Amino acid sequence: MNEIFWPKGYLPGFSANFASNELIVADLSAVDVWPFLAEARRWPSYYENSANVRFHDGAGPVLAEGTRFYFETFGFPVEAEVVEYVAPVDGEPGRVAWHGWSGDGATRLDVHHAWLVEDLSDGRVRILTQETQNGEPAKDLAKTRPNPMINGHQDWLDGLVVAARKAKV
Template structure:
């Protein structure tokens, strides 16, 4: 191998045991690494839900039934529609803005209640970190539990995998 080799260790999502990847009914992981952006610049568009619909067409009807918003923060509760599901009730469970040498971390749980056929339980997590060489890494992963999740996972291609890639691509465009 010619040239200089750079070793790097990248951070990972913090997973509550209930949502550990591979233990639910649907899991996807999407990641981009791009040059010319910063974690702080990306974070701004990720946590401001008023910008989501401008760069991601698979989200709608974002609301904050208990007040607050449109910015996400620790413990914030919100509702949104996605993937054709009725609006999901969500709550931010991890919120740490990026800092010098520290990745930004955002995750929320979301649920659709109802009978066993409709029940859906989700953890959607984001990690945004600056990398050497003026690059930023954006990782999003989601575990879903429930029959609607299993039905999504059985589709080819997986709509959640493609939908989250569209979210990443839109986020990068917005932050550019």
Template sequence: MTTQQAIDWPERYLPGTGDTFVSNEVIVQGVTASRAWRFLVDTFTWESYYDNVADLSFPDGDGPEPADGVRFAFGTFGFPPLDARVVEFLHQPGVQHVEPDLPGGRTRILTQESQFGRPAADLAGQPPTPMLNGHQAWLDGLVRAARGQVAG
């Protein structure tokens, strides 16, 4: 039996309390959690598998791996680069920290995002929600990258 941990959300970002919240997941066979994690945390690979991100930068000279407090900017959904800050990141650089893969050589990849601000609210008001579709495209690209089907 496999148990899956719930996300311990900071109170301000609890799903449903912001201007938008999206949740997407895939369960794939033949992709290890470690392999998927590599492409997820190396922000410099994002543009190789996800066409809805551009102009990624780290104004404080951080990166490419996210960490608590790191500020970064990126273009998405046609917006000029948006300023973002990592509020909580539970992976330490150089330390392999991923949940075990599922039985049968499967891996669950979950992405959830809670946002505040006018751009997020505008996207949330467009059915189908572009953020939900965008996150699915992100996951699909991440799986392709982890399988070695795109450059990265």
């Protein structure tokens, strides 16, 4: 199986906070799932912790490397820039990642949020999302129980699969 590519300063274990969630499901493909991830304005339709998605500079509706966008999640207004975007093709996983930030100075939160969507044998798809965070808010989130990042991202994965299944029918 494939793994996430991490930029300098965001490698899990060396960041202030890290969350990893994964689903492997049958009867879906990476191509079935991808539009619901690649089109950020769809996120609020299946993930209630995402709101007010807007693109900068006339970009969108599909994410692309270099795309700047804004959304709200976990109570944070997030500015983001896509730093990796590769749509899935036969035998190659889809990859999308963005650097997101919110706040200034001591309240600044910086994240690297990455997704990997890959086809597996027997008609299965693997959806992996991982996020590393830096800054004081990240240190606080790392201590919070239950873990809001793990639980929130699981909701995102679950909603993504439900949306892809509904569209396939």
